[in-house]
Amino acid sequence: MSALNNKLWRTIIKTKGQFIAVVAVVAMGIAVYIGMTTAYQNLNTSKEKFYRDRNFADYYFHVVKAPQQVTKQIATIPGVAGVTGRIQKDVALINDFNQRATARLTSYTLPVKYEINSLQLLTGRFFAAEGVAAQPGEQTRTGDIEVLVDPQYAEGNRLDYGDTVSIVAEGRVVPLTVVGTATGPEFIYLMKDAGTLLPDPTTFGIIMLSRERAQEILNLKGQINQVLVTLVPGADAKRVADQVEEVLEPYGNLAGYPRKQQLSNAMLEAELDGLRASSRYMPAIFLGIAAAIQFVILSRMVRAQRLQIGIMKALGYRSRQVILHYTGYAVLVALCGAILGTLLGLVLSSFMSQAYALYFNLPASIGAVNTQAIIYGFVLSIGISSLAGLTACRSVVKINPAESMHPELPKGGAKTMVEGWSWLWRRLDTAWKMSIRSAARNRGRFGITLVGIVFAVGMLVVSLFTLDAVDYMINKHFYQNQRYDYLVRFTAPVKESELLNIERIEGVQKAEPLLEVPVRINYNGKSEDDAVTGLNPGTSLKKLADPRERPLEVPGEGLLISQRTANKLGAGVGDMVEVETLLGIGPSRLSTIKIVGISNQLVGGGCFVSLQQANVLLQERQLVSGVMLKVAPALSAGLEAELEEMTAVSSVLSRQKELDNFNKNLEASIYSISILVLFALLLGFAIVYNSSVISFAERQRELASLRVLGFSIQEVSGILLKENLLQSVLGVVLGLPFGYLMVKGYIGALSTDLYSLPVIIYPTTYVYAALGSFFFIIVAHLFAVRGIKQLQLVEVLKNKD
Amino acid sequence: MDVLMKLDRVTKTYHMGEVTVNALRETSLDVFQGEILVILGPSGSGKSTLLNIMGGMDLPTTGEMFFLGENLSRAGDKRLTGYRRNEIGFVFQFYNLIPDLTGRENVDLAADLVDEPLKVQEVLAEVGLAERMEHFPSQMSGGEQQRVSIARAAVKNPRLLLCDEPTGALDYQTGKLILALLVKINRERGSTVVIVTHNTPIGDMAHRVVRMRDGTIVEIRENAAPLPPERIEW
Numbered sequence A: 001m002s003a004l005n006n007k008l009w010r011t012i013i014k015t016k017g018q019f020i021a022v023v024a025v026v027a028m029g030i031a032v033y034i035g036m037t038t039a040y041q042n043l044n045t046s047k048e049k050f051y052r053d054r055n056f057a058d059y060y061f062h063v064v065k066a067p068q069q070v071t072k073q074i075a076t077i078p079g080v081a082g083v084t085g086r087i088q089k090d091v092a093l094i095n096d097f098n099q100r101a102t103a104r105l106t107s108y109t110l111p112v113k114y115e116i117n118s119l120q121l122l123t124g125r126f127f128a129a130e131g132v133a134a135q136p137g138e139q140t141r142t143g144d145i146e147v148l149v150d151p152q153y154a155e156g157n158r159l160d161y162g163d164t165v166s167i168v169a170e171g172r173v174v175p176l177t178v179v180g181t182a183t184g185p186e187f188i189y190l191m192k193d194a195g196t197l198l199p200d201p202t203t204f205g206i207i208m209l210s211r212e213r214a215q216e217i218l219n220l221k222g223q224i225n226q227v228l229v230t231l232v233p234g235a236d237a238k239r240v241a242d243q244v245e246e247v248l249e250p251y252g253n254l255a256g257y258p259r260k261q262q263l264s265n266a267m268l269e270a271e272l273d274g275l276r277a278s279s280r281y282m283p284a285i286f287l288g289i290a291a292a293i294q295f296v297i298l299s300r301m302v303r304a305q306r307l308q309i310g311i312m313k314a315l316g317y318r319s320r321q322v323i324l325h326y327t328g329y330a331v332l333v334a335l336c337g338a339i340l341g342t343l344l345g346l347v348l349s350s351f352m353s354q355a356y357a358l359y360f361n362l363p364a365s366i367g368a369v370n371t372q373a374i375i376y377g378f379v380l381s382i383g384i385s386s387l388a389g390l391t392a393c394r395s396v397v398k399i400n401p402a403e404s405m406h407p408e409l410p411k412g413g414a415k416t417m418v419e420g421w422s423w424l425w426r427r428l429d430t431a432w433k434m435s436i437r438s439a440a441r442n443r444g445r446f447g448i449t450l451v452g453i454v455f456a457v458g459m460l461v462v463s464l465f466t467l468d469a470v471d472y473m474i475n476k477h478f479y480q481n482q483r484y485d486y487l488v489r490f491t492a493p494v495k496e497s498e499l500l501n502i503e504r505i506e507g508v509q510k511a512e513p514l515l516e517v518p519v520r521i522n523y524n525g526k527s528e529d530d531a532v533t534g535l536n537p538g539t540s541l542k543k544l545a546d547p548r549e550r551p552l553e554v555p556g557e558g559l560l561i562s563q564r565t566a567n568k569l570g571a572g573v574g575d576m577v578e579v580e581t582l583l584g585i586g587p588s589r590l591s592t593i594k595i596v597g598i599s600n601q602l603v604g605g606g607c608f609v610s611l612q613q614a615n616v617l618l619q620e621r622q623l624v625s626g627v628m629l630k631v632a633p634a635l636s637a638g639l640e641a642e643l644e645e646m647t648a649v650s651s652v653l654s655r656q657k658e659l660d661n662f663n664k665n666l667e668a669s670i671y672s673i674s675i676l677v678l679f680a681l682l683l684g685f686a687i688v689y690n691s692s693v694i695s696f697a698e699r700q701r702e703l704a705s706l707r708v709l710g711f712s713i714q715e716v717s718g719i720l721l722k723e724n725l726l727q728s729v730l731g732v733v734l735g736l737p738f739g740y741l742m743v744k745g746y747i748g749a750l751s752t753d754l755y756s757l758p759v760i761i762y763p764t765t766y767v768y769a770a771l772g773s774f775f776f777i778i779v780a781h782l783f784a785v786r787g788i789k790q791l792q793l794v795e796v797l798k799n800k801d
Numbered sequence B: 001m002d003v004l005m006k007l008d009r010v011t012k013t014y015h016m017g018e019v020t021v022n023a024l025r026e027t028s029l030d031v032f033q034g035e036i037l038v039i040l041g042p043s044g045s046g047k048s049t050l051l052n053i054m055g056g057m058d059l060p061t062t063g064e065m066f067f068l069g070e071n072l073s074r075a076g077d078k079r080l081t082g083y084r085r086n087e088i089g090f091v092f093q094f095y096n097l098i099p100d101l102t103g104r105e106n107v108d109l110a111a112d113l114v115d116e117p118l119k120v121q122e123v124l125a126e127v128g129l130a131e132r133m134e135h136f137p138s139q140m141s142g143g144e145q146q147r148v149s150i151a152r153a154a155v156k157n158p159r160l161l162l163c164d165e166p167t168g169a170l171d172y173q174t175g176k177l178i179l180a181l182l183v184k185i186n187r188e189r190g191s192t193v194v195i196v197t198h199n200t201p202i203g204d205m206a207h208r209v210v211r212m213r214d215g216t217i218v219e220i221r222e223n224a225a226p227l228p229p230e231r232i233e234w
């Protein structure tokens, strides 16, 4: 080892606290980068592989029903690469927990590999196409309908090979035999519809079976109700879709949408987008701040070692060698940080992959190590550190060996801006004056530290914000907007008078009908699919609000359009829109209706009209498709049991169960929020610690002379703290609003069609963020001035530097 | 004369790895109230070590130190801080002013520490700095800085003023002005003044001169007629 290397090594030992702190910041940045990039890559690659392998559809068309031969005609449309016709229908499912659940029956033609959106078998075997004859040694009964179920449903309901599940189809209870689990590219994120908050495998599942059996069960012999299309590369999707819809026109078009709007895909893409955004901005913050800290450390080192540098130069070292020597410090920081960060990042990515495996049904393993991310991590870390190092050391060139031997002019001492405000200045005690002038003298360091604190505080706000947004949503959705305990939906609309059957159930305190109609809204040449819900004006079980959160009443006449659809159509209050019903029964009806308000639901969206108007849209009278119930809590179990018996009921949504499910999912996020908070605290600690250590080191002599004057240890430490607080308080004050901006930016990067988190930050969050900040500030300060007790007055004062 | 401070067989030993340095060996000395005491000796003889112990900046390895009868040789940090705060004024060779405070503010800083400080303005005027007190140390000459440093020590009206090579960094004329200031404080405020120097003629202005060599006192000489600093030549 050369003498210079020895010197570098001793420098690191001497500044080990700072070295460790900045290594930790680099490591966090690299860990976040590798963790998130790896998780993103893994998720994305397995998504793409899955989509490719299972022939994921480019376009979806829903019709009332069409003969299955129609697919042959669609296949001839130019631009269409492949067509699959299938049946997909939601039916009520009866399970052992006496809870009404929904099963999405989805049909396949064997062998599935030729199908669009084909299946990947996970356990068991494929279903037989026809009724199964008894096999020797197997306990199958003739006439069994074999099905596959999605793995989360199977796990949630503890279903095994050979178990039976029962569904209610066409008014009959049909037992189905489970022969395995399977998943498909459209079932990666399983939510019933966009109105659902979160997946809940106990109340919603996919049942896959052969087309023939599905047609049989649903009385749709030779019919299909969905057409899936893949496009040849480069085809004009919109034109092809128009042509397909033309072909399907006679069979009652219900919906047509591209892959982008397919729910599972949209949720997955939203998660991927969020992940990609975070994987860029989070490491940027950490590495940027790490670079800033290194810059501060090295600038100060070069300044303090001016004489040594002069001597080295006098001995014949070149500037370049000296610069490389100091930059070596930064490179070592980068290397240690990158190694540590990679290890942490691998742990993080495996945690994240595990979490994703829980939410996303992706068959391909998503635990791959992303070597590219690791290499980039090293390059990034070393690149940024070297840059910071070189910038900080560039003044070495200017140091002249002869001049460096002369003592530097006494530094400091200048009036500051604050002194202009004499009314304030006169009120400050001497210690504050010292702090303010010292901050003004070290403007660069003060500024860098300030920015660092602002970011750390901002990150604290961002981390805590998630809890606020979720709490706000729960509160809004479950306690303010949705006042009912149960939402019961029927398999098909019924006459309002039939609700008496439900109203008379013991425990029902209030029942309010609703009629949900899927519609297409046309305006100004554009059209958008949405759902219209008819409610009684003056309903008390469902509260509506406009985009500015002012309450809305259900109008007697006219449409409350959802904000999303209004934006897409460019329509506003007062405009007339054409509403086309897309209900699976009966022909579609057209009517024109005036927009009287814009409704903004946190979850699900949707348009609202009066119940009567909804009937008018359908050209029907007194139809209802569901009912909202308020129930005496003690009697809810009995009510659930009674609803269970009713075959006309397709689903029962229980607020309590939704809430439980929501809270269960929240526990998982608490984990990641804690990690974020921890990172933010560490970041803040590292910044404040570093600046305090430097300011302590630079001012030892000053502090020692204060001790000689008779200042106590507490008083001297108080002076340092004041200086620290000066920048910290400013940092916190600026950091809180900055956190708000960060949240806005973050939400902007995330916002999708499906949901948007409200930018809601409770005042208490600012308080917690501020408290957290002062915590890291004080702890860092105490760590930095540990040496104050050992301050050797005699030693420090003995020599003039 | 009343004894202000009594040093009784004070030793100070430094251990540097294998090597032991005896900076002070069994040194005894009484300091009387109101006197000017000059400590002379070659470099390395232990002058600063002795002064630092007297000022409560350092503790003796063995031996006792009494200040007005109170034994301070085993005092804790808290007591020593209080002692420095209320009884001691220190003047260093290199001034050790706070660079971020103006001359006046440096003096304020010390004045704020004690219950009954002298008037800051007056003290600054006494040391001849009334005009320049709003300047920062970096804008002052060495002599001016040393005057601030003396004002800072004097404003607490300490019983004991300890000066380590107060003229060491100054030219001949300026040095004499500084010494004259110390004499003035001694005469007008009654502070006891101890001056450490290796500059033998300075001893002529003292009531008593202590000579040190190899970490111990070799001679204590009384000066029947101390010279005013203006008349000292070196």
Ligand SMILES: Nc1ncnc2c1ncn2[C@@H]1O[C@H](COP(=O)(O)OP(=O)(O)OP(=O)(O)O)[C@@H](O)[C@H]1O
Residues within 6 Å of the ligand: A795, B014, B015, B016, B021, B022, B023, B041, B042, B043, B044, B045, B046, B047, B048, B049, B050, B198
């Ligand atoms: N912290 C220390 N560690 C080791 N030895 C020390 C230490 N401080 C002082 N010494 C030694 O103690 C002896 C006395 O030092 P001191 O500073 O008191 O001398 P001095 O008389 O003030 O000299 P000068 O006139 O050069 O200032 C010297 O030999 C010195 O090397």
Ligand SMILES: [Mg+2]
Residues within 6 Å of the ligand: B047, B048, B049
């Ligand atoms: Mg000395």
